[in-house]
Amino acid sequence: MLYPGAYVSLQFIENFKEILPVIEWGKHTRVVLDVGCGVASFGGYLLDRDVITLSFAPKDEHDAQIQFALERGIPATLAVISTKKLTFPDNAYDMIHCARCRIRWDADGGKPLIEINRILRPGGYFVWSATPVYVKDEEHQNIWKATVALTESMCWKIVNKTSVHGTSVGVAIFQKPTTPSCYKSRQEDNPPLCDSSKHVHISWDDPLDGCLPPIPAVSTEDHSNWPLAWPERLKTKSSSLSSVEPGSATSYEEDSNHWSALVSDVYLKSLAINWSSIRNVMDMNAGYGGFAAALIDLPVWVMNVVPVNEPDTLSVVFDRGLIGTYHDWCESLSTYPRTYDLLHASFLFKKQSQRCDVVDIVVEIDRVVRPGGILIVQDSTEVMKELIPILSSLKWSSTLHQDEFLVGRKVSGALQAEGNRLK
Structure with a gap:
């Protein structure tokens, strides 16, 4: 079944070899963000091409698109570009796609598009397929001109402007610069470069910037601007390791x-x-x-969450060709209820319990996991003793393996009703 907009998405993906051959789905382009994604057909079609696409849209009581996308098994999250930064690191995505999204990129001094620039990898592509690209009336053309002027001020270049084969829909493709040289040659410092000494790397509850994060100069041996092709990048040391903490390269290998x-010996065989x-x-x-890398051969996708009170490793996650987000587990998660099949927590609870009540975290887990879904916890014996009665109070079943791994199962409504009837 083709959902609304799916035909255009499929045609667009199939014809991209002609539109921009350098993209190379699943090789050069691995990590994609889909803005205002609808029911995430674009990301769904790319899954078969070894591309992991995180789709996002705001919550809408009349059209729960993100819930529908997650129910289809497609990576998606609730988000909006408004006043706060998106919860992703700088230079994360190989491509950012926006089809029929109603965002005025030049609004508020261009902050929405400047935010897209922040999370787009140097050399990455912004693909815009909305009415200002191809509708020729005065209103739409004024929006197009204002957006192009903004991209030029950020040193982006238009690499192609064409139509999707077999449709009247137009698409414009912009590329972020790979070096900082253009910034230095601009006649006006607008948007200005960010002050690196004040630039916040963990984007959590931070207001949108109106500045451009500097692009680091790199050698030919450095892959910080663009990692190796997929799947080699999954096991390649990222240059982002140097910004995490001393000795992180060794920790990365050990991890x-x-x-x-x-995963091979316990998670797949013994639980x-x-x-x-x-x-x-x-x-x-x-x-x-x-954990996500160890599951790469299974037909699953993993949302890698880096807690805001932990070392900032999310850039490394993206450099590996995986997706993720920052989050504070003392707050609720931006997703619809009952949207995940499995949650995994390795030595999470002890540190979080120093900041908020473990009961609140478990209740949030209960909200996020679908009926019949699973929670795997690796932690200390003390944590296990605390978690089991909490899960039991929420009608979960739980088992311990080797006194180190707790497997909780959320009882489905039908099974719970049957159990109550038999009592």
Whole structure:
């Protein structure tokens, strides 16, 4: 079944070799953000091409598009470009796509598009397929001209402007610069460059900037502007490691080896989980993304969450070709209820319990996990003793494996009703 807009998305993806051959789906372009995504057909079609697309749209009581996307098994989240930064690191996405989204990119001094520039990788592409691109009346053309002027001030260049094959829909493709040289040659410092000494890397509850984060100068051996092709980038050390903490390169290797062995020997073999029923996964304390990397051969996708009170490793996650977000687990998560099949928490609760009540975190987990879904917790014995009665009070079942791994199962409404009837 083709959902509204799906035909255009499919035609667009299939004809991209002609529109911009350098994209190379699933090789050069791996991590994509879809803005104002509708029912996420664009991201859904790209899954078969080894492209992981995080789709987002605001919550709408009349058209729960994100809920529908998640129910289809497509990565999606609730978000809006308004007054706050998006919860992603700088230079994260290989491509950002916006089709029929009603965003005035030049509004508020251009802050919405400047925010897109922040999270777009140097050399990355912004693909815009909205009415200002192809409708020729005065109102739409004024929006087009204002947006182009803004892109030029940010040193973006238009690499193609064409129509989607077989349709009347137009598409414009812009590219972010790979070096800072253009910024230095601008006649006006507008938008200005950000003050690197004041620039906040963890974008959580921070107002939109009106400035451009500087693009670092790199050598030919450095992959900070663009990582290796997929899937090599999954296991390649990221230059972002240097900004995490001293010794993080060693920690990264240890983390990768640890999760590769643990997932293979325990999670897939010993926890009695039917992984064929799992699609939407969240790692609540993702670190370097080792858990998600160890699951890469399974038909699942993982939302890698980096808690705001933990070391900022989210840039490393994106450099590996994975997706994720910042979050404060003392607050609710931006998603619809019952949207994830499995949540994973490795040594998360002890640190969070120093900031907020564990009961609140478990209640949020209960909200996010679908009926019949699963929670895997790796933690201390003390944490397990605290969690089991809380889960029980929410009608979850739980089992312990090796006194180190707790597997909680959220009882579905039908099973719970049957259990109550039998009592």
